[in-house]
């Protein structure tokens with residue numbers, strides 16, 4: 210749908226329209242030339258630098274990496290790790306806290322090899338460790354953490370193989386903690402550590418009663434899936450005492466949930482956890498570490514509120530509240546301050562990945578011009594509908610009759626459709642009627658801004674007329690949370706922002722699935738159902754970016770319609786505003802995705818060759834055509850699963 214934006218248009222208007230300074234600062238800005246830039250902030254005395262997405266896309270295409278691309282920006286990951294560690298260090302110093310902070314990155318949030326390599330590399334400055342929730346993740350952690358001052362925290366169900374791996378690590382000098390999540394784990398840990406003659410480092414996960422706001426609210430409190438309740442905790446202590454292993458229990462763990470939007474929930478969770486810490490210490494448990502799990506939220510919608518997609522606190526406030534809560538609780542009891550551990554996943558990696566794709570096509574819902582007169586023989590219902598359109602003007606606002614005209618237009622449109630079903634109206638007349646109806650709707654929508662109060666039924670009329678922009682990507686593969694849990698990610702054009710956008714659109718993906726679309730966007734004043742975009746120009750690509758997608762999306766994506774992993778590029782922005790493509794990974798080929806669902810590409814080729822051979826025998830194709838067809842079939846198997854130029 211066409212929109213009118215105010216003139217003259219500036220890039221500041223674009224910045225405001227898409228709210229980029231709210232959700233993207235300091236990493237994404239709109240340059241004076243209308244391009245969105247990636248800003249690599251200065252780290253530890255360096256200099257900040259920036260590159261435009263369009264330049265990155267050009268560089269990637271020159272290297273043969275086509276859209277869609279998952280772009281990972283090393284500098285942003287580096288900066289997030291620094292911010293987290295520096296913010297804790299700052300609060301610890303400012304509040305005279307008598308211990309230190311250690312972060313661990315939960316591998317499940319983004320297990321991709323390059324991401325984990327970067328985290329271990331950038332994190333080594335701060336002894337940042339890894340959290341593993343399965344044997345596979347522990348194997349990743351063990352082969353990436355070379356620093357004996359960094360921690361590995363093992364959560365999740367643990368069988369004896371898992372435990373043996375961790376015990377071997379302890380023998381090698383790695384600080385590898387087993388967090389007991391269920392009562393059944395302890396006997397296995399005791400048995401294996403005796404067998405291997407290694408003293409384990411143990412933690413226990415608490416099931417806190419504190420409830421939290423946000424998407425995972427129902428999973429918090431007494432009904433949370435993991436963790437020990439108070440009775441189970443007391444039994445665990447007895448079992449450890451009996452096994453003469455109470456000295457192994459050094460870490461207290463809790464996880465209130467992911468994406469915690471409300472700092473007050475974090476404070477009350479801390480209070481409860483500190484109470485446990487005090488009580489257990491007084492029971493003789495030699496606790497030294499307090500692990501708060503994840504939960505540090507990302508402000509996806511930029512509203513700085515306690516809404517599900519936001520957070521009502523800054524990183525500094527988060528760290529200060531945690532440090533302060535411990536001091537306030539433990540100091541009166543004379544209990545030494547523990548090492549503070551957090552398992553921040555989302556807040557560490559979300560910013561560093563952006564999904565980039567091009568728009569392939571557009572469906573408009575614009576009417577054609579109204580006929581001046583209706584010819585004889587046109588059904589009278591169409592005449593009535595035509596009459597309604599003529600009444601929709603500024604006068605209808607004065608008379609408060611806009612809703613009435615809307616009702617009439619709907620009535621006549623539906624009657625025309627009914628007569629078409631019964632064979633009483635031709636296809637040509639129905640098309641005429643639909644066009645007159647669309648004219649009526651557009652006229653109404655154009656008048657809505659002049660109304661003092663918009664009738665409820667008309668509020669979303671504009672959205673029903675929005676264009677559909679078809680993007681070269683799959684929601685299910687690249688943005689699974691947008692589909693599964695209605696997660697809102699910032700989406701916007703990454704160029705042409707010095708031009709006013711002229712269309713309102715929703716974005717559809719390549720899958721033939723009604724859910725394969727994005728129809729919630731972040732704007733200046735919160736969430737909106739359409740995105741302002743520019744008209745496509747002939748022979749020119751139009752690119753959109755989906756931002757803040759580094760957490761969970763790459764891992765949870767699926768093969769709906771057999772769209773596979775996208776191409777991936779990891780870039781590093783240099784201080785002279787150039788960039789290096791550190792690694793490029795081609796996405797899945799068609800043969801790859803077919804093999805994931807148990808097809809053997811060679812068998813498919815053989816079957817297709819038999820079909821082609823029969824066609825030759827039947828005289829349908831020549832031998833030369835057969836060769837061409839089989840070559841094309843083989844080439845397709847090696848091709849990208851997305852739309853290729």
Ligand code: PLP
Pocket residue numbers: 315318340364464466467468469502503504505552553554555556760
């Ligand atoms: N730690 C544990 C035990 C978790 O279950 C999770 C995710 O839910 C995390 C850490 C990471 O949470 P977030 O991504 O919110 O930081």
